[in-house]
Amino acid sequence: MRLDRLAVGLMVGLMVAPVFGQAAWTVKPEWVRAHEEFLASDVMAGRGSATRDEEITATYVASEFMGYGLKMAPGMSSYLQAAEVVSPRLDGHAVLKAGGVTLNEGSDFTLLISSGADVSGPVAMVSGDLKTARVSKGAVVVVGALPAGQAGMQAIGAVQRSGPAMVVVGEDESTQGLYTMFGGKTRTPIRLKDAAAGRTRATIVSVSKAGMAKLAGLGSGTVLSLHVHVVPEATARKTFNAIGYLEGSEPGSGTILLTAHLDHLGIGAPVNGDSIYNGANDDAAGTTAVLELAHALAGGPKTRRNVLFVCYGSEEAGELGSTYFGEHPPVPLKELVANLEFEMIGTQDPKMPKGVLLLTGWERSNLGPTLKEHGALLGPDPYPEEHFFERSDNYALALQGVVAHTAAGWGTPPTYHKPDDDLAHLDIGFMTSAIQSLVEPVRWLATSDFKPAWNAGGEPKRQ
Structure with missing residues (x-):
């Protein structure tokens, strides 16, 4: 100083x-x-x-x-x-698994939003107008191409309202922009200690082009799991x-x-x-x-x-x-x-x-x-x-x-x-x-x- x-x-x-x-x-x-x-x-x-x-x-x-x-x-x-x-603190080494497919955080995908807990559910492939898409509660929604810019984020929000366990989207400028707005870190729930836990938001994962190509072969109903690692706070x-x-x-x-x-x-x-x-x-x-x-x-x-x-x-x-x-x-x-x-x-x-x-x-x-x-x-x-x-x-x-x-x-x-x-x-x-x-x-x-x-x-x- x-x-x-x-x-x-x-x-x-x-x-x-x-x-x-x-x-x-x-x-x-x-x-x-x-x-x-x-x-x-x-x-x-x-x-x-x-x-x-x-x-x-x-x-x-x-x-x-x-x-x-x-x-x-x-x-x-x-x-x-x-x-x-x-608030849970994650170590940045989450893993996505489905059948014989394994994707790693950092090299294959970015974890945008996480509940801080493992997530799994049956795959539901969604394309077309995402604002009208309806999926089963607890499913893992794998989204095709997103609309550009802010419309893409609004489309994800529309899918979230159906109550999926996780939303998997292809990485693009809008997902990269969202990650930057989060400060380049996974957004996890944070609350005052004495406050009741709020509603759990769907986990959102942004997957690279190569990773999405691997997921494209999964059939609907295949179980896709995300494993995260919480670091204890000292x-x-x-x-x-x-x-x-x-x-x-x-x-x-x-x-x-x-x-x-x-x-x-x-x-x-x-x-x-x-x-x-x-x-x-x-x-x-x-x-x-x-x-x-x-x-x-x-x-x-x-x-x-x-x-x-x-x-x-x-x-x-x-x-x-x-x-x-x-x-x-x-x-x-x-x-x-x-x-x-x-x-x-x-x-x-x-x-x-x-x-x-x-x-x-x-x-x-x-x-x-x-x-x-x-x-x-x-x-x-x-x-x-x-x-x-x-x-x-x-x-x-x-x-x-x-x-x-x-x-x-x-x-x-x-x-x-x-x-x-x-x-x-x-x-x-x-x-x-x-x-x-x-x-x-x-x-x-x-x-x-x-x-x-x-x-x-x-x-x-x-x-």
């Missing part, structure tokens, strides 16, 4: 508070870049969910909160909230949330919640020789926004409402950190006035006006339009078909009645879940301006008596 980076970290708590009412607080690009230099550095190894690197990341965020003068949240004895997680795995608290002058007036996730995909399959999925945009950028808003609000006049700053762990593994926070909030959820989540604010979306962040679920409540009226560079999400509102940490709280939205830059940038999501591909100027635009609107929200509300029909409901 460079000396100038250490100096920044040590001096943040010594900043002289600005006079409210002037261009009250200036977010400096060197502060924004300094956070990214650390969080997205190769030494952090991609901040994998529920890893030691995630814990180091959470500790960094917590130390910055301390430096800004934030306190521990009510009832907490630390700036870190830890939760134990459970120690319990934990995920970590970093939490800082700014008490308002009227604590009973409610709490504003500002959040992001601090984890990413860790180390994965190399792409162009790079195996570190740095996550500079996803979501070191959002973490940086939370840090610099904490910096600004703590450095200004006391707010009327409390402000809770939280950076969640294990979002990439299934939003485990935010789930745990929702189950163990340091303040009652009914006291939360609003939640603003920050996700991938590191680049400008080409569909948005210059300099403007998209806000998911814009039309669902009056929060976004009101913040915009007070100067926030926010606008409607131009991708309603992607359902981004339901795909971020805000959603679990929204389901519990909290007016909660996510502010984002580019919905799905070219670097999404790839090793080149690094510092070189960030727009620090865009990030800085976006964060700057939110300082006074958020300060106003934390000082006023305005309470955001859902618009008619906008509040999401549990299915």
